[in-house]
Amino acid sequence: MRWEHGLLALGLVLLAVGHGMGLFVAPSEAMMGDVGRILYAHVPTAWVALLTLTFAFFAAVGALWTGKYSWDAAVEAFSETGVVLTALLLFQGSMWAKPTWGVFWDWDPRLTTSAILLVLFVGVLVVRKVVDSPERRLTVTAIAAIIAFVDVPIVYFGVKWWKSLHQIQSNPETVANTMVLPLRIAAFAMLFIAISVVVMRWRTIYAGLQAEVRAPDLPELPPELTLSEGQAHA
């Protein structure tokens, strides 16, 4: 068992504790009532999704700077995990929006920039699939990830820059202690889970890249040496 498997187990246990406290111990929110308990799932997902995509940016800079495939693998691992968490974030948000705002979706700055962020990083992963040359893929996807990252601070600060349905960031001074503890536990849980997933994915992707780079390109066979369909089945 590797260390990331232990971290994953710890993350899952902490997530169960944080969510359990958020659902059954923390008080209901003054304005929203029990719907406010979505906080303990939604906010940790948002923090860790943005953090993961920020690290995709640092990995992309590292890939461009060094040209090493270990950084390239990190770009994919962080982007992939970040995309899943951002998709989850948007789903959680729309489920919270319906009972509180009356709609599942609104073209509000926070929601719109978050959706754009998802599309941009899906684009990074698509680019990785369509570029064959590992060297070219490293460069193209690193540039794509750096461009996509520009949206991360816009998502975070957008609620302060523009009028938004979405509330601005809270802090421990504005949230009751009984709500801060489950929120922190769930946030660390999501962080540990994301780290372990990224590390597992990084190991797999990096091993694949190393094999791809080491394997020589096989020349195409001349037509006279290619088996016909009938010969191939014989």
Add this chain to the structure above:
Amino acid sequence: MPDHAVGSGMIDGGWTYVIIVYVATWLTVIGLAARAFMLSRSSSGSSSPPETP
């Protein structure tokens, strides 16, 4: 939301949305971790030298 419900913690069907969000969160987290684990296992298995006959 009707005026009398503001601040009273009364939102119709509130728990339904809460349950949907928590189930979706756990399904995603477990799915993400299980996929990463399975792929890392199959990758480490395929990188080992083939068995000789």
